[in-house]
Amino acid sequence: MGDLKTLITRRKRFDAGFRAAGLVATLVGVLILLALLVDLAADGLARVSWQFLTSYPSRFAAEAGILSAWVGTSLVMLITALAAVPLGVAAGVYLEEYARKTWLTDLIEINLANLAGVPSIVYGLMALGIFVYQLRLGQSILTAGLTLALLVLPIVIIASREAIRAVPGSIREAAYALGATKWQMVRDHLLPYSLGGIATGVIIGLSRAIGETAPLVTIGALAFIAFLPPAPWQPAFPFVSFEWVKSPFTVMPIQMFNWISRPQQEFHVNAAAAGLVLIAMTLVMNGLAVYLRYRFRRRVTW
Amino acid sequence: MNIIKARAPGPLTPSVSRARPWLRFRPTGAMSGRRVQRFRERAIESLLFLAAFSSVVVTVGLVGILAYESIPFFRRVPLSEFLTDRLWTPLFADPHFGILPLVAGTLVTTAVALVVAVPIGTITAIYLSEYAPHRMREAVKPFLELLTAVPTVVYGYFALLVVTPALQRLIPGLPGFSMLSAGLVIGIMIVPYVSSVSEDAMRAVPMAIREGSYAMGATRFQTAVRVVVPSALSGIAAAYVLGVSRAIGETMVVAIAAGMQPNLTWNPMEPAATITAFIVQVSLGDLPHGSVGYQSIFAAGLTLMAMTFVFNLAGHLLRRRFREVY
8 A cells, every 4th residue: 555655655746746737838838939039139239229120231330221121021011011912812712612522622721731830931942944034023021921921821721711700700691691693692791701710811921021031032132221122102104103113122131130140249239239129029010910810809799 | 618608609699790791782682591501511611621721742842852853963973982982072072972960960860869859858757747847847848848949040159159058068069069968969959858758758657557557565766667657658768759850850959069071970079060060061051952062952951851760760660569458
C-alpha cells in the first residue's frame, strides 16, 4: 500500500512539474514579444519624431526619414486591397454558395490549401518573371500591390468563406421564400451579414502584407527613393492621374532592411525607429480586426 | 433577430428596380424580364467562378514561370553539376553551379529552428489544451497570434543586433553572422504556428477519451502524453510540417543574420547563405533580364518550391498514416 502512495505522490509531483514547464513555455512566446517591443522602443523611440516621418532617406543618419517609405507602403496596400478584396470575396462566395461537388471544385480547394504554404519569396519571383518582364508593368507600385494581393488572396478567401458559412441557412431560405434569386440573396443578405467577418479577414491579410519584404526585394523595390510618386490629381481634365501606379517605390520593411544592413550604429537606430512605426501599423490593424470581430459577434444574434 | 431588416425582394416591388433604377427602363421587347434575370444570374455565377478559379491560375503561373525561366539555366548547367558540385558561385569569373551549399544552409537553419519550435510549441499546446484555465487560454492566444503578425524584418533586426551579441557572450568566437542565431529566432517565430495548430488538434480529441483515462487513475500528464497526443498525432504532424515549410521559406531573418556567403557546412555556428538569402542577395544588385544571376535565382526558387513540396507531401502522408477517426 505504501508503494502505491509513493507512486501517486511521485506522479502528482511530476504532473505539477509539467504544469510549471508548460506555463514557462507558454510565457516564453509572450515574454519574447514583450522583450522585442521593449528593445525596439529602447533603441528607436527617441528617433521617432515629426522630422523622421517627414524626411526622405539620406546619407546622413540624423537627417534620414521614412516619408517615401510610409507613402509607398500606403499606396501599395491600397492596390493590394483593391485587387485582393473583390477577387477574394467573389471566390469565397462561389466556393460556399455556388460550387457543386465536382473535380474542379476539389482542385480549387486543394490548390488553396497548398497556396498558403508557398514561401512568399516565390511570389516575388513569379512577379519578377510575369508582371515585370512579361507584362512589362515595371518595378512599380502596381506590380508590388498585385504581388502582395496574390500573396494574401488565400487569407481573404478563407476568411470570407468562414464568414459566409456562419450565416444560418434560415436566412437563405427566407430570402428564397420571398422570391429572391440566388444573386439577390447573396447581395442583399449574405454579404451584409458576413461583412464583419470578411472585414476582419481582410485587415488581418493586409497586416501580413504590410510587413512582407522578400517578394518586394525580388521585384526590385529600391531602398533609396528621395521623391514621392506623382500626385493622383492634376489641374487639367480629367483631373485624376494614375501615373503614380507606375512610379518606383520603397516600403517600410525595405527601408528598415536597408538601414539594418549598414554597418554604422546610427543607421541601426533609424532601423529600430522604422521598426517601431511598422509594428505600430500592424498592431493598429490587428487591434482593429479584433475590435471588429468582437463588435460583430456581439451585435449579431441569430 | 434584431438586426435583420425586412429587405426581402417581394413580387410586387422587385428589389432589382429599387436598387438599380436604370434597370427599370430596360428594353423588354427582345427578352422578357425573367429571361434577362436568368441571364444575369448565369453571368454572375460565371464571374464568381472565374474569381475562384483564379487561385488555380496563380499556381500555374507560379510553377510555370519558375520552370520557364529555369530552362535557359539548365541548358547551361547540366543537372548533374547542379546537384553534385560543392560550390555555388554563379556570379564569379569562374562560375560554379552546385546548389548543395544553399540547400545545406537552408536545412541547418531549419533544423535549428525546429529544435527550438518543436519542444516549446508542443509543450505550449499541451499546456493550453490540457492544463490552462479557460480565461488564461483566451488571454494568451491573442499574444501568440501577434507573434506571427510581427514583420519578419523586425525579427531579423532582433537576430542580428540582440540575439547574436548575446550568443557571442556565451560562445566566444561566434562570428557576427551565424546560422545559429538566425535559426533560433526563426524557431521563436514559428512557435505560434506549431502551438496553435497542435492545440486545435488536441482540443478536437473527444472529452470521453480523456475521461476514460482519468477514470483509470491517470494524472493529467499521463492523459496528455499517452492518450491525447497519440490521438491528435495527425494534427500535430500537420503543425510540424507547417512550421518546417515556414522555416524553409523564411527569408529576411537569414538574409540579415546568417550572412550571405554560400558555405557548404553542417555547423550552425558558421555563417552561410540559404536559398532564400541567395535570391535576396542577387535581387539587391542590378538584375538584367536573361543574365546568369537572373536565371540562377529562378533555378534556386524552383529548388525551394521542390523542397517545400516534398515536405508538404511527407506531411500529407504522415497525416493519413496517423489519422484517427472518432
